Amino acid sequence: MNSHAKLRLLGKIARFDVCGYPQALVKHKRSERFSFIYRAVGEGGKFVRLFKVLKTNQCEGNCYYCVNRKDRNFSRVSFTPKELAELFMEYYTSGLVEGCFLSSAIYKNPDESQEELIETSHIIRKKYKYKGYIHTKILPMTSKELIYEASKYSDRLSINLESPGQNWLSKLSPNKNFARLISKLREISNLHSRKPLKSGLTTQLVVGSTGESDRAIMNLSTKLYHEFKLWRVYYSGFLPIKDTPLENNFPCSPNRELRLYQADFLIRKYSFTPEELPFDKNGFLPTDIDPKLAWAKLHPELFPLEINYASFSGLMRIPGIGRISAERIIREREKGKIKTLETLKKFGAVTARSRNFITLDGRSFSERKTSSKSLQKQLFLWEEI
Numbered sequence: 001m002n003s004h005a006k007l008r009l010l011g012k013i014a015r016f017d018v019c020g021y022p023q024a025l026v027k028h029k030r031s032e033r034f035s036f037i038y039r040a041v042g043e044g045g046k047f048v049r050l051f052k053v054l055k056t057n058q059c060e061g062n063c064y065y066c067v068n069r070k071d072r073n074f075s076r077v078s079f080t081p082k083e084l085a086e087l088f089m090e091y092y093t094s095g096l097v098e099g100c101f102l103s104s105a106i107y108k109n110p111d112e113s114q115e116e117l118i119e120t121s122h123i124i125r126k127k128y129k130y131k132g133y134i135h136t137k138i139l140p141m142t143s144k145e146l147i148y149e150a151s152k153y154s155d156r157l158s159i160n161l162e163s164p165g166q167n168w169l170s171k172l173s174p175n176k177n178f179a180r181l182i183s184k185l186r187e188i189s190n191l192h193s194r195k196p197l198k199s200g201l202t203t204q205l206v207v208g209s210t211g212e213s214d215r216a217i218m219n220l221s222t223k224l225y226h227e228f229k230l231w232r233v234y235y236s237g238f239l240p241i242k243d244t245p246l247e248n249n250f251p252c253s254p255n256r257e258l259r260l261y262q263a264d265f266l267i268r269k270y271s272f273t274p275e276e277l278p279f280d281k282n283g284f285l286p287t288d289i290d291p292k293l294a295w296a297k298l299h300p301e302l303f304p305l306e307i308n309y310a311s312f313s314g315l316m317r318i319p320g321i322g323r324i325s326a327e328r329i330i331r332e333r334e335k336g337k338i339k340t341l342e343t344l345k346k347f348g349a350v351t352a353r354s355r356n357f358i359t360l361d362g363r364s365f366s367e368r369k370t371s372s373k374s375l376q377k378q379l380f381l382w383e384e385i
């Protein structure tokens with residue numbers, strides 16, 4: 001198989017590693033020809049085209065859900081580090097990609113596979129003098145020395161925890177140990193606090209195949225943000241893969257994945273605690289409305305809030321008002337009272353959602369039902385809504 005055919009195959013497989021865009025919001029179709037180009041989301045919701053490909057799909061692991069598992073019968077191919085570095089540079093210089101995401105299955109053992117990823121990034125940096133973004137995946141149980149080595153050439157490191165605890169991890173990846181993965185993550189986090197990575201440290205969880213609750217996921221994510229200083233936790237909705245032990249399991253609903261991203265946003269940017277999130281008695285978020293709106297509906301005692309006097313943190317809790325609009329409201333109301341929904345709209349508030357929870361100069365607004373279609377539209381939280 002030539003390099004470009006390998007690239008199409010290994011790029012297609014790499015899509016199972018996500019970097020932050022809920023499937024419910026994906027509008028574009030991935031091209032077969034450019035399966036290795038991944039539209040990741042950067043801060044502020046900006047798209048970044050990443051060259052995202054596995055170095056190899058030959059794996060010693062046999063995780064129940066994984067496309068690369070050892071017992072699966074399909075073509076196995078590998079790049080050499082030189083070949084992969086050359087391919088990346090070819091697409092980077094042609095302007096088709098803006099950054100690089102290096103990942104791999106575990107061929108032979110974690111250290112040998114990790115060394116090859118490091119060699120690839122080393123060639124890209126030293127031979128081609130590339131100064132842009134490199135994200136390197138740390139394979140489970142990679143040695144401390146190699147993690148340090150990988151960090152020298154990377155803007156971001158990530159290690160996949162896959163599940164929020166051992167019970168669930170055993171149902172996905174029976175040979176992996178949650179406590180050991182967490183201790184690896186701690187090693188990387190300690191390294192990051194001594195020698196900060198430009199784009200931090202991330203992890204990925206596979207959602208929806210082992211009965212894990214949203215509460216368990218959000219409790220873990222909160223701990224990862226606070227204790228481990230993670231940049232982001234990514235939630236990858238489970239997709240059954242043919243010829244794996246989990247092939248007959250149902251896929252995760254895209255809406256569940258979306259609600260997890262929104263709940264995550266509330267924790268990272270809106271100071272919500274996991275206890276405040278609107279879980280049902282089984283620990284799941286509602287899938288029909290976003291968690292901020294669901295939370296507000298559960299707390300009628302806190303609303304309506306008078307926009308002209310509410311504190312910044314109070315404004316941030318109103319559905320349809322985000323950080324940017326709250327800041328503008330605080331600035332603008334010093335010049336004069338805000339009296340109309342139209343004015344509030346000009347400050348970036350989504351008044352169709354906030355109107356039921358506010359007063360403007362003492363005036364309240366009649367209840368208006370928001371259509372589920374417009375709710376879907378309003379839920380893109382990266383844009384500070």
Ligand code: SF4
Nearest residue numbers: 059061063066069105
């Ligand atoms: S170790 Fe990684 S690549 Fe290999 S089967 Fe498990 S999840 Fe897949």
